[in-house]
Amino acid sequence: MDIEQALEIVGETNPGMVRSHNEDSVSYDAACGLVVLADGMGGYNAGEVASGITVSVMTTEIKHRLQNVSPISRDEATGEELGVALLRENVQKANASIYNAAQSQPQYAGMGTTVVAGLFYDNRVVVAHVGDSRLYRLRGDEFGPITRDHSLLQEQIDSGMITPEDARLSKNKNLVTRAVGVEPEVAAEVHVHGVQVGDIYLLCSDGLNDMVEDEDIGSTLQMLQANLPLAASQLIQIANDNGGRDNVSVILVKVKGEFAAPRSWLAKLLLWFKN
Amino acid sequence: MAAKLILSMDGVVLKEYALNKERMTIGRKAHNDIVIDNLAVSGEHAAIVTILNDSFLEDLDSTNGVAVNGTQIKKHFLQNNDVVEIGKYKLKYLNDQQGQATAADFEKTMVLRTPVGSATSAVKKTEETASFMKTQVNVAPAAMEHEATGKFEAVSARPQAAQHEATGKYAATAPAAVPPAAPVSPAAGVPPAAVQILTGPNTGKELDLVKNLTTLGKPGLQVAVLTRRPHGYFITHVEGANFPVVNGTSLNEHPRQLNDHDIIELAGIKMEFYFKG
Numbered sequence: 001m002d003i004e005q006a007l008e009i010v011g012e013t014n015p016g017m018v019r020s021h022n023e024d025s026v027s028y029d030a031a032c033g034l035v036v037l038a039d040g041m042g043g044y045n046a047g048e049v050a051s052g053i054t055v056s057v058m059t060t061e062i063k064h065r066l067q068n069v070s071p072i073s074r075d076e077a078t079g080e081e082l083g084v085a086l087l088r089e090n091v092q093k094a095n096a097s098i099y100n101a102a103q104s105q106p107q108y109a110g111m112g113t114t115v116v117a118g119l120f121y122d123n124r125v126v127v128a129h130v131g132d133s134r135l136y137r138l139r140g141d142e143f144g145p146i147t148r149d150h151s152l153l154q155e156q157i158d159s160g161m162i163t164p165e166d167a168r169l170s171k172n173k174n175l176v177t178r179a180v181g182v183e184p185e186v187a188a189e190v191h192v193h194g195v196q197v198g199d200i201y202l203l204c205s206d207g208l209n210d211m212v213e214d215e216d217i218g219s220t221l222q223m224l225q226a227n228l229p230l231a232a233s234q235l236i237q238i239a240n241d242n243g244g245r246d247n248v249s250v251i252l253v254k255v256k257g258e259f260a261a262p263r264s265w266l267a268k269l270l271l272w273f274k275n
Numbered sequence: 276m277a278a279k280l281i282l283s284m285d286g287v288v289l290k291e292y293a294l295n296k297e298r299m300t301i302g303r304k305a306h307n308d309i310v311i312d313n314l315a316v317s318g319e320h321a322a323i324v325t326i327l328n329d330s331f332l333e334d335l336d337s338t339n340g341v342a343v344n345g346t347q348i349k350k351h352f353l354q355n356n357d358v359v360e361i362g363k364y365k366l367k368y369l370n371d372q373q374g375q376a377t378a379a380d381f382e383k384t385m386v387l388r389t390p391v392g393s394a395t396s397a398v399k400k401t402e403e404t405a406s407f408m409k410t411q412v413n414v415a416p417a418a419m420e421h422e423a424t425g426k427f428e429a430v431s432a433r434p435q436a437a438q439h440e441a442t443g444k445y446a447a448t449a450p451a452a453v454p455p456a457a458p459v460s461p462a463a464g465v466p467p468a469a470v471q472i473l474t475g476p477n478t479g480k481e482l483d484l485v486k487n488l489t490t491l492g493k494p495g496l497q498v499a500v501l502t503r504r505p506h507g508y509f510i511t512h513v514e515g516a517n518f519p520v521v522n523g524t525s526l527n528e529h530p531r532q533l534n535d536h537d538i539i540e541l542a543g544i545k546m547e548f549y550f551k552g
Binding site: 041112152156161162166169170171172174175176177178179182216219220223224226227230234237238241 | 326327328329331352354370385386487488490494498500502504505511512513514
């Protein structure tokens with residue numbers, strides 16, 4: 001199945017109930033299977049600038065590269081699969097753009113952004129993330145995060161200092177240990193996950209998961225999966241009904257069919273021998 | 276503003292201590308940060324580790340133990356107004372970050388540049404701006420009874436119970452309850468309401484709307500969702516070629532607020548929405 005028919009994607013972003021402007025940016029393109037969500041930070045409008053740069057660098061660069069080459073080919077420089085290399089490299093590229101802009105423009109000093117991005121191809125999804133924007137997956141009855149936040153709280157949970165239950169009471173929310181654009185270099189965390197027909201993927205900024213319990217996010221997706229745009233706006237509505245203290249952004253990806261990458265007869269033969 | 280401990284005995288305040296160090300010890304011996312010179316107190320009795328705005332209390336294997344709000348603890352994540360008891364002494368923990376920060380500081384995401392541990396000085400902004408507001412979380416009241424009798428069934432959407440039978444049964448799903456630790460949902464303040472089935476084999480059955488979301492209808496044919504929000508109940512079309520009809524008027528894709536005694540028609544079944552009590 002063509003990837004554009006295999007994936008249904010919707011996205012929505014909302015300033016929330018307290019903030020006057022929206023520092024989140026979202027972008028999605030079913031034709032190349034790419035989804036990107038960023039949550040910017042920094043004074044004045046610097047947060048919007050940082051998240052906007054990240055989303056536009058990643059979408060334009062990756063789309064451009066995938067016009068001529070397949071994501072399953074090898075990247076010559078790193079030996080990685082191209083789809084993986086593209087996400088990794090372009091988070092780095094966005095990092096450099098933001099860092100340089102912040103260095104040259106005093107009003108943008110210190111700006112940065114989180115990012116979570118997914119590239120779907122060949123019945124898989126490559127996920128890159130930096131900071132506390134998340135990717136969740138609903139598969140059958142199971143719902144939960146696939147990414148692990150780069151945050152102080154997550155480190156405290158990992159080290160056993162605080163239990164996940166107590167973490168809800170922490171006053172140290174929203175402290176990220178990694179961000180795009182604040183240092184000359186950034187390492188994105190990149191993983192590859194197999195995709196199944198029927199899966200629903202949710203990318204969101206912390207404005208959603210800080211305001212709405214995971215259980216409620218999961219049951220909302222489960223109940224409204226037949227109507228993806230309604231599910232997206234419902235999630236934002238719940239976050240806002242609960243106080244909406246931060247910008248809220250969601251991207252939902254529903255896998256409606258298989259999307260194996262097209263291969264040459266030789267590649268198919270080799271793959272057949274490998275299995 | 277750093278959090279602080281107020282030391283008292285028999286209701287008399289003795290001293291106030293700001294938690295301005297990463298680790299502070301409490302004990303009888305003079306080298307402790309908080310010295311309580313009493314034989315019921317061990318040499319090194321307890322320690323408090325503070326990381327930015329969170330403080331953790333730990334019993335250092337003391338002879339007589341440490342209690343927080345009347346319960347013996349080994350380790351405890353301190354919350355505003357907790358009372359720590361060591362012998363006859365009480366230490367009240369105050370950390371009213373929320374009242375002290377300005378609205379603009381709430382919920383701002385910031386970057387920590389150095390590894391945790393030396394975190395106190397590592398925040399990009401100053402201590403004052405690193406104040407955060409705890410967020411309210413959405414909580415649904417106690418789980419709905421699983422009614423599997425008859426064709427009209429209510430299924431809790433909690434994973435293990437969510438065997439959504441698409442066999443043409445008339446199903447209603449509601450989201451699962453979340454653990455009781457979370458604060459109360461803002462939507463819990465709306466008056467309770469229910470729908471009662473008026474036609475078909477389940478005539479007379481009543482469904483209490485105790486969840487933030489309740490879906491009604493036949494999956495694959497026609498489904499609508501009833502949402503409970505702080506300012507009332509709403510019905511929205513989810514799937515199917517036909518839209519639900521309320522008081523004889525068909526809905527469009529937008530939600531519609533429900534009023535007392537509205538009549539809903541959905542998948543060939545008529546039902547009445549009403550407020551209870």
